[in-house]
Amino acid sequence: STFRSAFALRVACAFNPEIALREMKANIQKLGAKSLRRVFSLVDVEMHSVYLHEVLADAYHPLRLAAALRLATVKDDAALGFLLDKCFFGENWERGPAFASLAHWGKERVSRAVFELLAQGAVSFEQFTASALLAYVDLNDQVLATSPGFHSYIPGLLRSGSQEQVKFALSWIAKLGVGRLFRETLADVIRSNRSRDKGSPAKMHLSVYEALKGERFRGVIMLL
Secondary structure, eight states, X not given: OHHHHHHHHHHHHHHOHHHHHHHTHHHHTTOOHHHHHHTTTTSOTTTTXXXXXXXXXXXXXXXXXXXXXXXXTTTOHHHHHHHHHHHHHSOHHHHHHHXXXXXXXXXXXXXXXXXXXXXXXXXXXXXXXTSGGGGTSOOOHHHHHXXXXXXXXXXXXXXXXXXXXXXXXXXXXXXXXXXXXXXXXXXXXXXXHHHHOSSOOHHHHHHHHHHTGGGTHHHHHHHO
């Protein structure tokens, strides 16, 4: 059965994954996504590190994710980039286990890796804020402040983003003290908020004031 084949493959891989996969190649095609992720779960990473890296490097290998998840247990940076890519661009069934595996590296290391992707333009701020990583990564002020992507993306987020996205944008403008760069857009936020919710604009006004606090008196005048 598929279950027995998956279990037999896991046990065989614990002894020698390269030989096991060669001998049981036909059975791999029958396994589901969950079973594929477990194939290397019993493999000794240090003993078979070279082979796991070979699988990870093969763009068409069906067990790339399984190899990356196993390498994650020893904080192998070769797997970190692959798993982050899955968090942003992977299929739904890949994103969950990929995100969970990031705990092996911890927030600080994962945050640095995400900053590099943002700085390189490999990932946009729109993709970042839409991912589960937004709640996990500790954003770096300097990277955000100097990134062209931040300055081109934030105005669009303020104008047409969801309520949560607008809050995110305002909080980071305030934290970075770059309200002067988005003065007109922030004024538009006040105007649109008044037209949408005439009953309780005070909370949004306060958030915008926080974003404009670097403007001192000018910020207060804009709110009035």
